[in-house]
Amino acid sequence: MRPSLLSIKLATLLGVALLGLLATLPRSPAADQKDTIVRKKIEYGGWKNNISLSNGDVELIATLDVGPRVISYKLPGGKNVFKEYADQLGKSGEPDWQIRGGHRLWIGPEDLTRTYFPDNAPLRYEEIEGGVRLLPPVEKEYGTQKEIDLRLDPKGTKVQMVHRIKNVGDKPLELAVWPSSVMAAGGIEIIPLPPHKPHPGSPKNARTPADFGPNMTVALWPYFDFKDPRWNLGSKYLTLKQDAKKGPTKLGLAHREGWVAYLNDGTLFVKRFDYKKDATYPDNGVNFETFTNEDMLELETLAPVVQLQPGKSVEHVEKWELIKGVDSFNGEAGIDKNVLPKVRGER
Numbered sequence: 001m002r003p004s005l006l007s008i009k010l011a012t013l014l015g016v017a018l019l020g021l022l023a024t025l026p027r028s029p030a031a032d033q034k035d036t037i038v039r040k041k042i043e044y045g046g047w048k049n050n051i052s053l054s055n056g057d058v059e060l061i062a063t064l065d066v067g068p069r070v071i072s073y074k075l076p077g078g079k080n081v082f083k084e085y086a087d088q089l090g091k092s093g094e095p096d097w098q099i100r101g102g103h104r105l106w107i108g109p110e111d112l113t114r115t116y117f118p119d120n121a122p123l124r125y126e127e128i129e130g131g132v133r134l135l136p137p138v139e140k141e142y143g144t145q146k147e148i149d150l151r152l153d154p155k156g157t158k159v160q161m162v163h164r165i166k167n168v169g170d171k172p173l174e175l176a177v178w179p180s181s182v183m184a185a186g187g188i189e190i191i192p193l194p195p196h197k198p199h200p201g202s203p204k205n206a207r208t209p210a211d212f213g214p215n216m217t218v219a220l221w222p223y224f225d226f227k228d229p230r231w232n233l234g235s236k237y238l239t240l241k242q243d244a245k246k247g248p249t250k251l252g253l254a255h256r257e258g259w260v261a262y263l264n265d266g267t268l269f270v271k272r273f274d275y276k277k278d279a280t281y282p283d284n285g286v287n288f289e290t291f292t293n294e295d296m297l298e299l300e301t302l303a304p305v306v307q308l309q310p311g312k313s314v315e316h317v318e319k320w321e322l323i324k325g326v327d328s329f330n331g332e333a334g335i336d337k338n339v340l341p342k343v344r345g346e347r
Contacts (some may be wrong), residue, residue, distance in 0.1 A: 036154045037130055046090015053131055058157040066092045066120050068134035068148045071102035075324055081269045083182045083296035094120045101182045105146050105163050108178035109282040114142045143169020157322040166313040176282050177303040177316035182296050187264030191238040192257040219252035219284045236332050242297040252286035268326040270343055271299050272319040279304035
């Protein structure tokens with residue numbers, strides 16, 4: 001039976017209406033990222049093989065000759081916010097682990113072997129929505145496979161870093177994902193503290209026993225000194241200055257405030273990460289650690305310690321942002337005025 005002229009017209013009208021509706025639906029972020037992220041193979045720092053990701057507002061560079069390692073993160077025309085060790089750039093194949101600079105992925109808790117695996121061999125990458133996945137060789141002696149997913153937002157400077165460790169061996173592994181960003185010299189780190197609360201006084205005034213309990217865990221290393229002038233132990237923030245004349249200091253926190261920042265030459269690097277209540281973290285229970293010496297300052301986040309079964313993987317996410325034109329500050333009132341509104345997006 002042949003369709004009538006009326007049914008053909010109705011079908012045409014419905015088709016046009018459906019196309020119009022689809023045109024008005026919002027595009028998914030993944031679709032936008034596919035259209036706007038530019039991926040380029042480039043030379044950088046003496047290495048022939050590197051992958052650059054850019055959306056016009058920010059650029060990431062990861063080397064493919066060693067790693068996984070993000071060696072550069074910068075604004076257009078701006079400086080790399082990461083430290084670069086010039087004498088280690090462009091090299092590969094060394095028998096021992098090299099710091100090199102940039103952002104790396106370690107395996108915790110810290111030891112003298114697995115943590116310092118010499119990630120000095122070439123790696124491959126795959127394109128993913130909004131970015132790339134870095135895939136270094138398997139660390140056969142430890143039964144681990146590291147991966148890092150780098151994703152840029154379609155616009156702006158925000159980056160999502162998914163750090164992944166797979167157990168490719170035949171035995172369970174106890175480990176924690178441990179990324180570290182090696183920041184360029186000359187800046188100051190800002191670590192927000194949990195809000196102060198008054199002592200409840202009488203137990204009758206407490207809602208729960210937690211009102212009498214601690215709200216922060218701190219881990220200190222043997223080379224930490226409360227009299228070190230680089231540290232300012234404030235009421236609302238801890239700050240730490242990088243100083244080319246002073247050696248190592250390190251502190252860790254069970255950090256629940258969700259962000260830390262590093263201000264250097266007017267550019268603010270913000271790192272956001274989660275804290276999982278009741279999880280077991282390395283180093284006496286801390287999910288954030290910071291280290292500095294004469295050369296640089298490190299912002300380190302840690303995932304909980306897990307028993308990773310063969311064939312399984314564990315992930316840990318950091319979110320980054322660069323904010324330009326941030327004024328230096330004097331004291332905690334200056335942080336509240338110059339830094340905190342920008343971290344909150346109140347610009």
